[in-house]
Amino acid sequence: MTNLQKSAIVIAINTEKERLGSYGQVATKADVSTATISQMVNGKWELIKDELWLKVGKACGWDDSEWQIAETINYRKVSTICNDAKSYSLFMVVSDKAGIGKSAPLKSYSQSNAESGVFYIRCREWAKREFLTELAAMLGIDTGKSYMHIDKLGMKVCDFFRKRGSVKPLLIVDEADKLKDSALRWFIHLYNESEDEMALIMAGTPHLEERIKRGVRLKKLGFDELDSRFGRAYINLIGATFNCVKKICAANGVNDPATQKMIFDELKPIFKEIPIDKQQVQNVKVVEDLRRLKRMVIREKIKLQNIYI
Incomplete structure (x- = not known):
């Protein structure tokens, strides 16, 4: 839990x-x-x-009918990434497969740490103005009713985070691979204005990493600077081990060990190297599509409900 x-x-x-x-x-x-x-x-x-x-x-009447998040390997890794970014004011990128389990722990972290200056936004196919307008609205920044120059809008966002420098704010930008190039390049400006004063985590599919690297290779405007600001490093997640799947099942009301094992096997786990310490890795079976896992757990819950009708 x-x-x-x-x-x-x-x-x-x-x-x-x-x-x-x-x-x-x-x-x-x-x-x-x-x-x-x-x-x-x-x-x-x-x-x-x-x-x-x-x-x-x-x-006590706590309603667990909604999907419950379990403290899996991915959850702990994402929490560590967020803590490190916040503590040291780092700009970082998490780039991995759709469904591997990025969004849920990122959103959960932002909700759990909202009082300590953590902010979360999930992107759509936005250009720079659209992104900054949505970001300003999410942050509660008053942009007025009249037209505002895009640079002034960006500075309002920068000022928002600068004023909160004492708590080392963290902005989580989820599904960042959907942003247009102009919106991605704006993070260069944010970094320049708030270096060592705030943290930022961009998360997206492998397309995000591929797109930035391709931009660097083709010498597209701003992409080498963008890659540099994020340390030219891209963090991958692990997926869910059998123990993780058991935790997810139990948190959501599927407690039968045989059913938990059946769900894990049906998800066709693959072997993946998981670091044990700095010198050792271990080959462990993991599943990488947690959205499908969620559907299967819900399916089993429906079966259980129908038994008792």
Whole structure:
């Protein structure tokens, strides 16, 4: 389970406490110890198993009908990337296959860390003006009703982040491969105006990496500078191991081990090298299409519901 889910369950516990009168009564209702409820409420989460969180959450009316994110290898890697970028004010690129699991952990990270200056935008096929207009709206920047020169609009965005330099803001730009060249080149300006004061993570399919590298090779305007600002490095994700798939299934109500194994096998896992430490790697079976995994888990949930009708 993610910290976001756990925080939501704590809110549900406190709501139920107000309704019932005490944490002891909440513990009785959930059939757990008062100490467990106390640890949850006071943020001492390290030793509490996911099964207990689910049990207490359901007893307190926490709605897990929506898709739940599990703390998989990808989730932890994305969180580490975001933490590193934010801590050291880095511009970074995550570029990997569609469906491998980029967007969900990025969005979850932004929601969990919204109060510490993390902002998230999912792109469409925008040119520079369209992108900056949407970004300004997402940031709550007042751009007025009259026409604003595009450079002034860009500076308003830069000023927004500069004023928040004390918290080391992080902007996450998801599906950045959909942006037009003019919008991508604007990140050069953002870097120049806010170097060492903010972080930025661009995420997209392998087309994003290929497009930037091709732009450098063909000497297209701004692409060598863009590549340089992002360290000429492109981060790949891993996918989901069998253990990850089990966590995702359990978080979403599919707890039967045989069903979890069937789902993993049906996704046709491939072998991939996963670093164990700086010197060693291990070949592990992983699945790379988490969107298909989601559909299969939902399919099994529907089957379970129909059994009990």
